[in-house]
Amino acid sequence: MRVNPIKITEDMKVSDLIKEMGNSGVLGAGRTYRATELLSKMLKDPDMKIFFSIAGPLVPGGMRDIVVDLIKKGHIDVLITSGANLTHDLLESFGGNHYRDYGFDDEKLHESGMGRIGDIYTRSEDFEIFEKEITLILDEIAHKKNVSSIQGLIYEIGARIQDEDSIIRNAHLKGVPIYAPGIVDSMLGLQLWMFTQNSEFILDAVADMSHLSDIVFQSEKVGAVILGGGLPKHYTLASNLLKGGVDAAIQITMDRSEGGSLSGAPLEEAKSWAKARAGSNLVSVIGDATIIFPLILAGALDLSIEK
Amino acid sequence: MRVNPIKITEDMKVSDLIKEMGNSGVLGAGRTYRATELLSKMLKDPDMKIFFSIAGPLVPGGMRDIVVDLIKKGHIDVLITSGANLTHDLLESFGGNHYRDYGFDDEKLHESGMGRIGDIYTRSEDFEIFEKEITLILDEIAHKKNVSSIQGLIYEIGARIQDEDSIIRNAHLKGVPIYAPGIVDSMLGLQLWMFTQNSEFILDAVADMSHLSDIVFQSEKVGAVILGGGLPKHYTLASNLLKGGVDAAIQITMDRSEGGSLSGAPLEEAKSWAKARAGSNLVSVIGDATIIFPLILAGALDLSIEK
Amino acid sequence: MRVNPIKITEDMKVSDLIKEMGNSGVLGAGRTYRATELLSKMLKDPDMKIFFSIAGPLVPGGMRDIVVDLIKKGHIDVLITSGANLTHDLLESFGGNHYRDYGFDDEKLHESGMGRIGDIYTRSEDFEIFEKEITLILDEIAHKKNVSSIQGLIYEIGARIQDEDSIIRNAHLKGVPIYAPGIVDSMLGLQLWMFTQNSEFILDAVADMSHLSDIVFQSEKVGAVILGGGLPKHYTLASNLLKGGVDAAIQITMDRSEGGSLSGAPLEEAKSWAKARAGSNLVSVIGDATIIFPLILAGALDLSIEK
Amino acid sequence: MRVNPIKITEDMKVSDLIKEMGNSGVLGAGRTYRATELLSKMLKDPDMKIFFSIAGPLVPGGMRDIVVDLIKKGHIDVLITSGANLTHDLLESFGGNHYRDYGFDDEKLHESGMGRIGDIYTRSEDFEIFEKEITLILDEIAHKKNVSSIQGLIYEIGARIQDEDSIIRNAHLKGVPIYAPGIVDSMLGLQLWMFTQNSEFILDAVADMSHLSDIVFQSEKVGAVILGGGLPKHYTLASNLLKGGVDAAIQITMDRSEGGSLSGAPLEEAKSWAKARAGSNLVSVIGDATIIFPLILAGALDLSIEK
Incomplete structure (x- = not known):
């Protein structure tokens, strides 16, 4: 098969750009086209459950709305992420923000109460509000039950968030379970620990697997969308x-x-571990998820992209 | 300044996607927006000469048409590239092609006459035609003059290419000089050497600098578009x-x-070398050029992207 | 200060090679020297507690003995790692092995019962023994107490391992706590879940922080050795x-x-997060930990390397 | 085959460290062992010509002495490098130096006459001396002949360098040809061009291939040592x-x-291009050449490393 030229024109639609990349079919452009085409098929397949995995600072990095929108549209059946992404979702729900353009002098940033994640910045005062608010919510939940799975706890938190742009709230409303196997390693985890110091509440580290394995067994087909690596990627595949x-x-x-x-x-x-089926359809794109995922998602949402 | 959410909708235009990335302004999305905005300004500035540098297999990788189109539109004033990209441009002009989907068993590929560049493939029979055709052209040129600069030689080759999709031909027609300081390190370079074995023709390694320095001195402002690194990147900045x-x-x-x-x-x-001015506008995007450049170019060609 | 030449001679000692890299002082060689010198100081400082963080397949990748040896010598005060590394430590303690040279055809590997981690291979029969043995141990522990922290559980497992080359056993013997905040995301985590299905045992996800915060508060100074990223890196710094x-x-x-x-x-x-002190001594080396860590450790163990 | 543990002891020799990496045999450690073993064999094979390719700032980065030493010992038969590495070799021969620890504020560096290469620094006054000295040498050479190949020119320069630590001088003395197909793209290239402005001298871009092809044809076997990529890597393989x-x-x-x-x-x-033979012995190590090459060279020079 020939490598055909990528043609760029004025006022192009994203889906047309992706199709041009498919005409070439090689290097990153080819991978981007194949990922878009596969994502489009996955989203349209009524028998396929979508496991959506996010590692890295994608919620503070501007991709919160994308996740919320996918949840609302029914395009995410299971969300697997880090405690940090949940923390940052809550931080915004409680009125905090993420900032940019504060430079790279980390000692100065610390003095002025800014924490840095690449070129994203947070304010310690926003974290103070986060701590106060989450403690109130945990208190409420702990009155309901003494032992909870991680997913169960996040679900209960979701019931108590008013912010309509929140991932955790929207997941709750749509019944999309959120798994965060490494939740303890985050500011949310730290608050959980502090809360348990004066409470009988226990967060059960392994209980989620019962819930998750039921979903896996009941899914005719599973498609995974994996942004970044880490625990979320492994948990998604291993489950x-x-x-x-x-x-x-x-x-x-x-x-x-x-x-x-x-x-x-x-x-x-x-595949060697039976975490992906023999013959399964697998596409990797090497690149920054904040560029590549919006690109392929915009392409995949266009009805015109499919084989 | 706040990090705002990236919003993805159906049937999006590329320029809208880029603007959404600008709303976020951080990580790869932010860099992509800033690169697009800067490219848009560079293309619209009548006083700015564009130096366009290409390393890596971008011509075999489907980006030939993009370069030709930019040349035709007057968006490239100087092209700096590798001997390999010129070879692959000529290979296509002489009827050859680039192929895909032949697997990764390099010993087998060799046996079946295929050369591999990542996931791009060439056929030895196409190179045989290339050798025959380029030798005829070199013969014609050598009758005209005995010593040539590299740029001068490529210009003369361009006068003898019929293929309307050729970078070398279109650069010739538009008077866009092509510099390839490492030309000898390519199949075209190998043919040049073979040709000189039975000829008086000499390719002058350093003569181009006179021509190029005149352009640099006559340019009120210079903007560089650098895809990949290598000799083309260095030559672009150093000149x-x-x-x-x-x-x-x-x-x-x-x-x-x-x-x-x-x-x-x-x-x-x-900047430390005075290859970029103090205060110059510089944006790097970490990613695969076959994904990122079509994306930012499609964005930049849309009139609506500028500050 | 000048960049001096790196001199290589026959029969060099590792510490001499590292000193030569220090003579240069730039690029990777310079970073390697500074990391070795800092590691040497950290190991010799009686007031400094060493937090040792391992992510990635370093135990299956041949670095188990290095960790055991550091524990025995008192060079590790706190070990933070993944459930996977603990799983692979136990797999070897129960008689299993890690293998190499089985190729990269993942569907075939699966058929022959091999799981692949890069170019490292495991056998499903070794995992079957692991499952049987760890269940027996968990059964014993669960009879002792109903609720355990992750660290507490690993400590109890360590008391029941006979293998003298085991990280978990040696950490137990030396009283070195092992933290694995993401333990659930591993084969060990899967067995833990299966075990809890028929038991009253609860693994408390957040309880470790009490134990760990005590250590942090009691440490006059803390030095971190961080191999790979992931949860272990973050937990090490965040604690x-x-x-x-x-x-x-x-x-x-x-x-x-x-x-x-x-x-x-x-x-x-x-530093911006107060996870590293202002003025702290921080060195990063970009490279493969299975090359770089043995190299700098061998250098740092030589008494002659210090400022 | 089993993955065995890497054992680190005090006062280790580099070759012992490498053998320990071979016991593991996987990941970077395994690649490092195999590269060392292969290098050892290559250096000992009397029928194998060694083509040594250097790209990136290895001469300014402290590896000049390593190259000189290999040349003196007869371990390099052909050297392929960049104009920049030759420039920096000459800069030191004319009394200049490379520096470190000047920070990363490129506008300030420029103001104080420093050029930056990663964390290596040069002084503009050293370049001024370089320009004066190289012009004197070129003048002498141009009186001898009007047209020269690149290799021929470097050979003649080598005859006029007094510095006993110079790569170019030592290569001259030992009759080791140096190829620098991209020489024009360097400060040396710039001086060559300036020199030709007032002279009849012509540097022939393609003439080297006659000389180089003779060497290739006369070599029973060829082994390549490739540090970094770029033109030197391609030229080495393509020739x-x-x-x-x-x-x-x-x-x-x-x-x-x-x-x-x-x-x-x-x-x-x-292999697909017949630039490496079917069945040839090929080892890649992913890492920083200023760490990895001194490490494997020190290992390979020890007589005890071979299969």
Whole structure:
């Protein structure tokens, strides 16, 4: 098959750009087209449950609305993420913000009460409000039950968030479970610990697997959308081990494979572990998720992209 | 300044997607917006000469038409590239093609006459035609003059190419000089050497600098578009040393900075060498040029993107 | 200060090689020297507690003995790692092994019962033994107490391992706490969940922070050795937030910083969060931990390396 | 085959460290061992010519002495490098130096006459001396002949350098040809052009291939040592196309393969082009050459490392 030219015109639609990348079919452009086409199929397949995995600072990095919108449209069946992304979702729900353009002098930033994540900034006063608000919510929940799974706790938090732009609230409303196996390693985790110091409440570290394995077993097909690596990527793939692996997956990552870490591993490796089925449809795009995912999502949402 | 959410909708235009990335303003999305905005300004500035640098397999990788189109529209004033990209432009002009989907067994590929560049493939029979055709052209040129600069030779080749999709031909027609300081390190370079074995013709390695320095001195402002690193990136920046550095530049690269190589160097480093002016406008996007450049170009060509 | 030449001779000692890198002082060689010198100081400082963080497949990747040896010598005060590394430590303790040279055809590997981690391989029969043995141990522990912290559970497991080469056993014997905040996301985590299905045992997700914060508060100074990123890196740094940040740290990573993920973040960023003190001594080396850490450790163990 | 533990002891020799990495045999440690073992064999094989390729700032980065030493010991038969590395070799021969620890404010650096290459610094006054000295030398050479190949010119320069630590001088003395196909793209290239402005001297861009192809044809076997990518890597591999490809090669690089550029390409890709023989022995190590090459060279020089 020939590599055809990518043609760029004025006033192009995203889906036309993606199709041009498909005409070429090679290097990053080819991978982007194949990821878009696969995502489009995954979103349209009524029998496919979508497991959506987010690692890295995508919520503080401007992608909160994208996740909320996908939840509202029914495009996410299971969300797996880090405690940090949940923290930042709550931080915004409680009135906090994320900022930019404060430079890279970390000692000065600390003095002026700013925490830095790449070129994203947070304010310590926003975290103070977060701490006060989340403690009130935890108090309420702890009165209801003494032991909770992580997913169960997040669900209960979701019931108590007013912010209509919140991932946690919208997931609650749509019944989309959120798993955060590493929740303890975050500001939210720290507050959870502080709360338990004066309470009988216990967060059960492993209870989620019962809930999650039920979903996996009940899913005819599973498609995974994996942004970044880390615990969320591994948990997403490993939970599907129970049914012989995911049927389709796209991943967007900047990590390399040579060090052997799961974050940088090719999706194909998951086949050896039965975390992806033999013959499953797997596409990796090497790149920054804040560029690549909006691009392929905008393409995939256009009805005109499919084989 | 706040990080605002990226909003993705159905049937989006590329320029709308880019503006959404600008609303966020952080991480790769922010860099992509800033690169698009700067490219848009560069293309619209009548006093700015555009130096366009391409390294890596972008011509075989489907981006030939993009370069031709920019040349036709007057958006490229100087093209700096590798001998390999010129070879692949000529290969297509002489009827050859680039192919895909032939797998990664390099010993088998060799046996079946395929050469591999990532996931792009060439056929040895196409190279045989290339060799025959380029030799005829070199023969004609050598009858005209005995010594030529590299740019001068490419210009003369351009006069003898019929293919309307050729970069070399279109650059010739529009009077856009092409510099390829490393031309000898390519199949075209190999043919040049073979040709000189039975001829008096000499290719002058350094003569181009006279021609190029005249352009640099005559340019009120210079903006550089740098796809990939290598010799083309360095030559682009170093030639502007003569006037105190470029006024604006965008680069798209996957190379890292820690090893100290110029390919992965931040554009800011060029300021220490007076290859970029103090106060110049410089934007780097980390990513695959076959994804990022079509994206920002499609955005920049839309009239609505500017500050 | 001048960059001096690196001189290589026959039969060199590792510490001489490192000193030569220090003579140069630039690029990766310079970073390697500074990391070795800092590690040497950290190991010799009687007032400094060492927090040792391992992410990625370092236990299956041949670095188990290095960790055991550091524990035995009293060079690790706190170990933070992934459930996967603990799983692989136990797998070997129960008689299993890690293998190499089985190729990269993941569907075939699956058929022959091999799981792949980069170029490391495991056998499903070794995992079957792991499952049987760990269940027996969990059963014993659950009879002792109903609720456990993650660290507490690992400590109890360590008391029941006979293998003298085991990290978990040696940490138990030396009283070195092991934290694995993401333990649930591993084969060990899966067994824990299965075990709790027929038991009253609860693994408390957040209880570790009490134990860990006591250690942090009691440490006059903390030095962190961070191999790879992920949860272990973040937990290591974040736990030290309680005392104003680590006093010294080295990290070895291949991850990039541009995406904003903590795994690729420069250590300096931790200063903005008070996870590293203002003025703390921080060195990052970009590279593969299985090359770089043995190299700098061998250098640091030589008495002759210090300022 | 089993992955065995890497054992680190006090006062280790580099070759013992490398053997320990070989016991593991996986990830970066395994690659480092295999590269060392192959380099050792290459250096000991009397029928194998060594093509040594250097890209990136390795001469300013402290590795000049390593190259000189290999030349003196007869371990390099052909050197392929960039104009920049030759420039920095000459800069030091004329009394200049490379510096460190001047920070990263590029506008300030420029004001104080410093040029930056990663964390290496040069002084403009050293370049002024370079310009004066090289012009005197070029003047002498131009009186001898009117037209020169690039290799021929470097050879003549080498005859006029007094500095005993110079790569160019030592290569001259040992009759080791130096190829620098991209010489024009460097400060040395700039001086060459300026010199030709008032002289009849012509530098022939393609003449080197006659000389180089003779060497290739006369070499029973060729082994390539490739540090970094760029033109030197490609020229090294491509020149061996004439005899069916190199017989053995090691490369050390931080570049990735996904973009398709030759710099990041796996060595295996060269087999499809007959730039590496079917069945040739090829090892890539992902890492910083200023760390990895001194490490594997120190290992390979120890007589005890071979299969």
